[in-house]
Amino acid sequence: MNLSGKITDEKGNWVVNAETNESGGGFSCEIHMTIHSEGGEFAHEYKAERTFDTKQDAVLYGLREGMVWIDLKMSRTIRA
Secondary structure (H helix, E strand, O other): OEEEEEEEEOOOOOEEEEEEEEOOOEEEEEEEEEEEEOOOOEEEEEOOOOEEHHHHHHHHHHHHHHHHHHHHHHHOOOOO
16 A cells, blocks of 8 residues: 655645555655646656655655745746
8 A cells, every 4th residue: 555645735836645555675756746837837746866765754755845946936946
């Protein structure tokens, strides 16, 4: 069984999803971020660069990484 988590802001401007998968003796995490703005929708996704001992560690890492990415994108620190 996989584990997933989702975080949204109260206005619905952005969403972070994290999903775990079994991977080589541990668990990997796919991270999906979406930002909704007047200019349209921007989506980005990637797989965490490491594996984790537990599903819980993997999904928490994914949600945390997604939130950092959203913060950097919203502050225009990154333009990806």
